[in-house]
Amino acid sequence: RADQAMYHAKAAGRNTLRFFDPHMQASAAQRFALQNEIREALLFNQFKLYYQPQVDRTGRITGAEALIRWLHPERGMISPMDFIPIAEESGLILPLGNWILDAACQQLIHWKQNPLTAALTLSINVSARQFQQPDFVTQVLAAVTRTGANPHQLTLELTESILATNQQDIITKMDALKSHGIKFSLDDFGTGYSSLSYLKRLPINELKIDKSFVNDILTDPNDAAIARMVIRLAQSMELNVIAEGVETQRQRDWLEQEGCLHYQGYYFGKPVGAEEFLR
Ligand code: C2E
Ligand code: MG
Ligand code: MG
Ligand code: MG
Numbered sequence: 001r002a003d004q005a006m007y008h009a010k011a012a013g014r015n016t017l018r019f020f021d022p023h024m025q026a027s028a029a030q031r032f033a034l035q036n037e038i039r040e041a042l043l044f045n046q047f048k049l050y051y052q053p054q055v056d057r058t059g060r061i062t063g064a065e066a067l068i069r070w071l072h073p074e075r076g077m078i079s080p081m082d083f084i085p086i087a088e089e090s091g092l093i094l095p096l097g098n099w100i101l102d103a104a105c106q107q108l109i110h111w112k113q114n115p116l117t118a119a120l121t122l123s124i125n126v127s128a129r130q131f132q133q134p135d136f137v138t139q140v141l142a143a144v145t146r147t148g149a150n151p152h153q154l155t156l157e158l159t160e161s162i163l164a165t166n167q168q169d170i171i172t173k174m175d176a177l178k179s180h181g182i183k184f185s186l187d188d189f190g191t192g193y194s195s196l197s198y199l200k201r202l203p204i205n206e207l208k209i210d211k212s213f214v215n216d217i218l219t220d221p222n223d224a225a226i227a228r229m230v231i232r233l234a235q236s237m238e239l240n241v242i243a244e245g246v247e248t249q250r251q252r253d254w255l256e257q258e259g260c261l262h263y264q265g266y267y268f269g270k271p272v273g274a275e276e277f278l279r
Contacts (some may be wrong), residue, residue, distance in 0.1 A: 093128070121154070191210050
C-alpha cells in the first residue's frame with residue numbers, strides 16, 4: 001500500500017533508498033493516488049510552512065528557511081521528501097509552489113508587524129520545474145506584490161538541478177528577480193554533478209554547504225576537505241556561505257574556525273510552525 005510504503009520511507013531517513021525515489025518502482029496507480037491526494041490537500045489547506053532559524057556567528061537569528069509540511073488528516077505529518085518528487089513529476093509543484101510563495105510572503109508581512117522579527121530574511125525552496133516555467137518571474141513578483149512583502153528579505157534556494165536548462169534563460173530570470181532585490185542561494189551545494197563554471201555566470205549570493213558534508217565534518221577528512229573548499233570558494237567569489245545540518249557545538253566551532261559564519265541546524269533550532277518560531 002502506498003501509504004504504508006510512505007511511512008516506511010519516512011522512518012528510513014534521508015540517505016536510504018526511498019519507496020518513491022524516481023528510480024524505484026512505485027506503481028503508476030500509487031503515484032496517481034498520491035497525486036490526487038496532493039490536489040485535495042491543496043484544496044483543503046493541509047499544507048503548512050515550518051520555519052528553521054538561520055543564525056550568525058553571535059547566535060543571533062538573522063532569518064529562516066521555509067520548509068513545507070503536509071498535515072495529513074489521517075497519516076499525520078508527511079515529509080516533503082515523500083511528496084515533493086511526486087508533485088514535481090505531476091506538475092502539481094506549480095500550484096503548490098505558488099501556494100508556498102504566497103504563504104512565505106504573508107509570513108514576512110506578519111514578521112513586519114513585530115520589531116523583533118521585522119528584519120528577518122526568509123529563504124524559500126524552489127524546484128527546478130517551477131523555476132523552468134516561462135512565467136516564473138511573473139509568479140514570484142505577483143506573490144510579492146499581492147502580499148506587499150519586501151523582496152529584499154526574500155532568498156530563493158535553487159539546486160544545481162536547475163542548470164539542466166538553457167543558461168541564458170536562467171540568467172535572464174535571475175537578473176530580473178535580482179533587479180527587484182531578491183537573492184539566490186545554491187542549496188545542497190557540492191552534491192550535484194555540474195561543472196563549477198556556472199558559478200561565475202549566475203548572480204548567486206550564497207552557497208549552502210549540504211548537511212551530508214556537515215554531518216561528518218569532524219570525523220571524515222573528505223567531508224572536511226569539501227566543506228573547506230566550499231568556504232574558500234565562497235570567500236574568494238565574495239559569496240555568503242551558510243552551513244546546513246549543524247547539530248553540535250563542535251561542528252559549529254569547526255565551521256567558524258574555517259570562516260563559515262552562518263549556520264542552520266538542529267543545534268540552533270528545528271523547523272517549527274510560525275507560532276513556535278516566534279516564541
Ligand atoms: P533542503 O532544502 O536541503 O532542507 C534542509 C533539510 O534538512 C530540511 O528537511 C531540514 O528539516 C533538514 N535539517 C535541517 N537541519 C538539520 C539537522 O541539523 N539535522 C538533520 N538531520 N536535518 C536537518 P525537510 O524539511 O524534510 O526538507 C527536505 C527537502 O525537501 C528540502 O531539503 C527541500 O529540498 C525539500 N523541500 C522542503 N520544503 C520545500 C518547499 O517548500 N518547496 C520545495 N520545492 N522543496 C521543499
Ligand atoms: Mg533548502
Ligand atoms: Mg539543503
Ligand atoms: Mg540538503
